[in-house]
Each structure stands twice: as C-alpha cells, then as structure tokens.
Amino acid sequence: MNVALAKTDTKTDTSRALGEAFANVRERLPGTGAVAEARQRALEAFERQGLPHRRVEDWKYTDLRTAMREVLPLAAAPDEAAASRAAAILKSAAVKGARQLVLVDGVYAPQLSNLGKLEKGLAVRTLRDALETGGEAVRNQLLPPKQSADPMVALNTAMMTDGVVIEISEGAELAQAIQIIHIASGASPAAMFTRSLLRVGNKAKVTLIESFVAAEGAKSYQAHDALVVSVGSHARLDHVRLMEDARDAFNISTAFVTVGAHAHFNTFNLTAGGQLSRYQAFVTFGGEHARVETNGVNLLNGTQHGDTTLFLDHAVPNGASREVFRAVLDDRGHSVFQGRIIVRPDAQKTDAKMMTRALLLSDEAEADNKPELEIFADDVTCGHGATTGALDQSLLFYLRARGLPEKEAQALLIEAFVGEAIESIVDDDLRDIAVGAARRWLAARG
C-alpha cells in the first residue's frame, strides 16, 4: 500500500511538530474569540492533510512533502539590526512614486513604511490591529470559510501574524500606487506567515504592487503569504506581483480575488526568485460583465522550482477572462503552470481564453503545463493553447548573422518571448517595472 496515502488518515510528522510549535507561539498570534477558534479549526484541517504531496491532484507537480519537508518555526520579531538590513534592500525594491507598506520578517514595520498624508478614500491598518480590534465584517473577509480546503491556506490561517488591511472607499481613484514589500532579514532559518486584505469599493480605482525580496544574509526562510481582494462593481484594480526572494527560500502564496459586476482586474505575476515557490490565485467572477486579465512569467534557472496555479471561476454569465503565461527555463529549472477555467452551469456567454508557452534553454530543464477547462454551460467560447519548445534556431541565426553575440541574441529573443505576457499589463509604469524585473534576471544569467 502506498505509504503517503496511508498517512493522510492520521497526523503526519510535519503536522504533529507544527501542532507543538503552534502551542508555543500562540500568544504571539493576534486575535481572540472567533479568530482564535478559526485558527484552531484551520490548524486541525492542516493536521489532517499535512503538507500536500504529488498524489493531491492540485499539487501534483509540486510535492511539498519531499521538497519542503517541514514548516519552519515562526520567525522572531525583527530587531534593530534586522530593520537596518531591511532598510538597505528597501532602497532598491521600492517603486518610485508608490506608497510603501513594509513587512519585515512577517511583521509590519512602521518606521520603514510611508503612511503619511493618506489620500481621501484610503484607509490602511495592520492585520494585527484588524484581528484584535476590527469588527466582524473585516474578520469575515479575512477568514472566509471556504478557504480552508487547501492545506497551505489552512496553515496560513492558523499562523498568520501580520499584514496590511487596505480599504478604498466608493468612487475613490487613487493617483498613487500602493506597494506592499515583504522583506526577509532573518539570519536563521524561520517561517513568516502574512495575510493582507484589499477592498476596492464600487467605482474605485487603484494600483497594487507586491514585492518579495530578501535582505543581505537572509537564510533559507519560508514565506507563507495570502492576499484577499474584493473588487467592487465598476471598479478597477491593476496588480503586479514580483517574487524575487532569496535563491534558497521557499515562497508559498495564495491570492483570493472576487471581481464585481463591470469591474476590471488586470494582474501580472513574475516569479524569478526562491528555491521553490508556488503562487496560486483563485479568481471568482462575482458580478456580470466583469473583465479579468491574468498574466504571468516564470524565469527560472539553477535548480529553481516555480509553480504558478490559476483558478478562474466564471460563476456568473457574461464574464470575460484572458490568461497569458510564459516560462523561460535554464539549467535545471522546473516550471509548473496549472490554469483551470471553470464555467458554472448558469455562466452563459462566458468568453475565456488561456495561452501558456514554455521556452527551454537547457536539456535538463523541465516545463509542466496543465491548462484545464471545466465547462458546464453550453453557450460559451472557451479555448486554451499550450506550446513547449526551444529557441527558434533560425531566428537566432538571423540575429547572429547581423553581428549580435550569442548571449545578446538569446537575451533579445527571450525578452520578446516574455514580452508577450508583459505587454498585457495595461498600466505603462507597471509594465516598465515588470520589464525591469525581467531584465534583472537576464542580466544575472550573464
């Protein structure tokens, strides 16, 4: 009998150790009453499942039981030294003109953040504050009951320590982008558990940037993040996420997004850092005539493993979605893309398209694609495409013939390849940021 399967019935070693760790740090975790109960339930849910493994269909290609093995203990609150290390890296990670909200080792750092002169219609507070003193409405948004199906989300619910809660009131159009920066500074291996909430009111408009970076000397840490977003009707959210964690770090992040009627949600994710990462986004159409564009790029080399998993749930009629995903893999890089489009029985006139392409630069690289369609309504147009291949030799030859050195010619072609995903970012400034991150990866490749 399969050992891993047999184990799911009982507590796994990992979860047992975690149960003890949870008891030890309980006092440091914010929230009492309903919040504490939700944590306990989530912990039990995680303990039942343990770390996901290859026999769990949604985690087929990212087996955390063999790759991650254990959940590290909760990171200590950052001291002054950690804050100054974080400040050093913040300079390069901060996007010019954006309002920075900085989390160091999973704890909100007010001295590094920029909360001065909040625009009208914008309210920001910490997750700790929201869990401790926030009303039931905020709590319900932070702890929706259906989220616990995924073990890693359950783990996040049990352990979340801090984060930011951003609320944009109806009709507010923010000129300044908001940037959440996660900085790992710990010198000893530890795990951070963060969760943030963004509520975009009806007819409001905002740009959100998320960055994951490591300070000098950060060691094999684990970043466990969750982002809960609701986009009101006729609202607009532009979202860019840049994951440039340390090369020996783990990053497991989940985004839950609900999009209201006539709203427009444009999101882009870039995975370039980390030893092993998983970004899973669950996007649900809550109102009709909404438009969603989800784009992503995995740039991996060395022995990196990057997993981007998207679930698009067309729960209502007349929704439109576009997904464009690209992976560039060198050395022994391993990219995973899973994209599932679900069209519910009543979601007629849905228009969904998904395209995923992988570029393999080395014979040891691996690209796994699983673009899924799950369709229960008949009057829809849905399609997906997937390709995998190497750089086109004739294009390369063309550029070489015109005098470009091999590396440069390759870089040009790779940039063009990745560009297809980046181009779909609507906002000009955001597009430049994404291009910048891609160029950093190419430059580092040498």
Place this chain on the structure above:
Amino acid sequence: MPAVQETVDRVRQIDVDQYRYGFETDIESDKAPKGLSEDTVRFISAKKNEPAWMLEWRLEAYRRWLTMREPEWARVHYPKIDYQDYYYYSAPKRKELASLDEVDPEILRTYEKLGIPLREQEMLAGVVKQRPVNDDGEEGEAVPERRIAVDAVFDSVSVATTFQKELKQAGVIFMPISEAIREHPDLVKKYLGTVVPTSDNFFATLNSAVFSDGSFVYVPPGVRCPMELSTYFRINERNTGQFERTLIIADKGSYVSYLEGCTAPQRDENQLHAAVVELVTHDDAEIKYSTVQNWYPGNSEGKGGIYNFVTKRGDCRGHNSKISWTQVETGSAITWKYPSCILRGDNSRGEFYSIAISNGYQQVDSGTKMIHLGKNTTSRIISKGIAAGVSQNTYRGLVTAHRKATNARNFTACDSLLIGDKCGAHTVPYIEAKNSSALFEHEATTSKISEDMLFYCVQRGLSQEEAVALVVNGFVKDVLQQLPMEFAVEAQKLISISLEGSVG
C-alpha cells in the same frame, strides 16, 4: 431555441432508451461461484487448462490487487463497486468445438442480430448487405468488398474465430488468448504483461488475476496481414464482469489492422468490464487499432449500464514503428480509458483519434498518453468530445518527453461540443517537457453548435436534427476518416443515434 413539433414527436417516439443491442440471449451457462477469491482465480485457470506458470502469474496479480486502492482521480462518480457481487467467469455450456456448426445456434443468432456474421461464406454475403441505407430506403454507395477475420467473445470465452486457415497460410497467429497460452506459451510468456505489468493499476491488476479470454495476434516479420482482424465482445449474463485481455505483436516490418466492437444487453444493474490491451511493434512495424465501443449506456434515468475501466497501451519498441489508436466511444455508463503509446524506438510514431459521445447520464473520462522516450519520436492527438443530456465528458491526456527524447514532436487538438445546458465538457491535458528540443503544441476549444450554422442548414430545408447531425459529422470528420471503411459507416450511424433527442 424551442424545439419544433416534429422534433418533439420524434424524440417521444425514440426516447433516450434507443439502445439497439439491448436484447438478451437465453442460454445456459457455466459460471464460477459468485465473488472473488484465490479460489475464483484457480477456478478460471483450471477451466482454461492453463499451465502452472500462468496460474502463478494470476495469483501474484491477485495478491497484489488486494493491497491496491481503486483510483479516484478521474472525473466520474459512481457508487462503490462491491467486487464480491460479480461473477468472474461465465461461459456458454458445451465445450470443445470442432467447427462452427457446433456453436450453439442461439449464439450464432445473437451475432447475426448484432450484424456480425461468423460463417465465412455469410461474411462475404454480409458485406453486400452492409451498404448504408438512408432514411428513404435508398441504398448509399456500396462498400468495397473486404474480408474481416472475427474472433467472437461471448461473456468469458471466445466462441468462434473465423478465417483461421487463410491466416495460417500467411503465418499470422490469430486465436483466443486462452488457446495461445497453451499452443504458443513461449510467445505469450515473452510478451504478456510487458506493456501493462500486472502491477500497473487497480483495474489492470484485477484483469491480470481473472482475465478469461480475449484475442492473441502475432504477425511474423515482413508480413502484411492479408485481412482486417476483429474481435467482437458481448456481455450477456447477468452480474458478470467481462475481463478480456488482448495481446497483439507486430514483428519487424509487419502490418496489422485490428478492429474491436462491443455491446451488452439492457439491464438495470451495472455491469463491470475491465479489459487490458497490449500492443507491441518491433522495427518498422505498424499496428492500427480501432474500437467502436457501444456497451449499454444505461436508461434515461441513469439506471444500469456498463462500467468500462480499460487499460490500453502500445509499446513502439522498435525503430520507425507506429501505433495508431482510433476510438468511437458512444456507450457505457462510465468510461475510464486512456489508450497510450510508449514511443521507445527512435523515429517511432503514435497517433490517437477519438470521438467520445455522451448522452443521458453517461460519464466519460477518456484520453491518451504519449510518452516520448526515443529520439525523433512524433505523436498526434485529435480528440472530439460531444456532451448532451446531463452527461459529463472529460478529455484527460498526457504528453511527456523524457530527457533523451531529442526532437520529440507532438500536436494535440481537443475540441468539445456541448448540446444543451445541463451537460459538461472538460479538458485536462498534462504537458511535460524535459528536453529542450521537444516541441509540443496543444490547443483546445469548447463551443456549442453555432446558431448560424444550424440556421443555414434549416434554411436549406434540412430538419433540425439533420442539421445537427450534419454539423456534428463535420466536427468529427477528422477522426472518422481514420476508421476502416466498415467501421466508419457503423460509427456514423452510431453518432446519429446517440444524438437523437438531444436537440430542442
């Protein structure tokens, strides 16, 4: 769109229960005691007069099966199967037949009714009768005369194999596998279980323990099999499981085309069918394997029907070898089937053409696996899924290139068509590339029949149903073209039957 009166009337006449092969043959049979145990396995082996090594092989599979779990990953839902509630062996009484004349006339009549002539002289006459006849009774284009050797499997045993003599002359071995185990033990020993090992999966392992019959084909080097080979499977007995095992070997430079058909009577309870098919091609050899699967799909309320759990796999062992699967799936309550190709030899090629149609409460989870191991291997997948009624139709396919599969190529197109708003069509491809020179292309679409197309056809005087049939036939044309002529005709008819009652 609202259904026209004519459609409504016609649907009422036919209802969803239009399964044509639902009759039952009343015949005495010899059964193993109900349930599954080591004794059952020994019983089957003894009935077949098997050598000791075969019994050991079965018992080993049975012991392994006890430790395995039924797979749950497929998108099919059914009540838990009680494996002790089935008969694992059932054979029409009367044994050791010297010629076809000794076959129970009831059985011969059954096959006649199914349109499968077992007498060689009738076979020739049958071809002429097989001209497609359209609704007005006019004969369509005549089908070119072709001969097919048939192996007829009735419940657990093969009752007749035709054209033995002529095949023998060509050197082709075509016989029930139970006979092959006795007469060609070396060949069977060499190949059985090498493509689908006894430990492969839950259903294949169960099959290895209790398989009762099936076909064995060996085509010697350089021989092009002089006729199409065919097996016709029929489940008749109540509560029996049919576990057939087919093994086809194409030696160097040979070619064989093999057809498989199946039907079952209409019954309220679910019946189990877990087959294993193994294909092996050596250098420059080719096997073309076509299936028209038309097991009883259950009635309009989803009661009854066959559970069809099949493991089919081909191993392109030699260089430049080729395996091509073509399937038309219209029957079964549950289909769980993934004909696969292991492209081991350099320059080998795998093909998969499929039409899966589900209506009523049918659930289909089918697709293929193309496993590229050798250099310059190519594969092509064309899959068309059509869902109507309240059925669920899933394409699940794997394309993988291993480290050494330099220049592997795959093209996949899987399209789904939905008829009505209560059914579901799903696509679950797995695309894994571990070699940079591998080039994979995959595309999938889902849509409903365009109103414009229907309108155009209706405008020109076609009825609503004819228009749907026309559009659907156009949709599945790519696959039908791959079928041998006789099957293409039958398949086309099947498609129109499966879709009747789905418009409106």
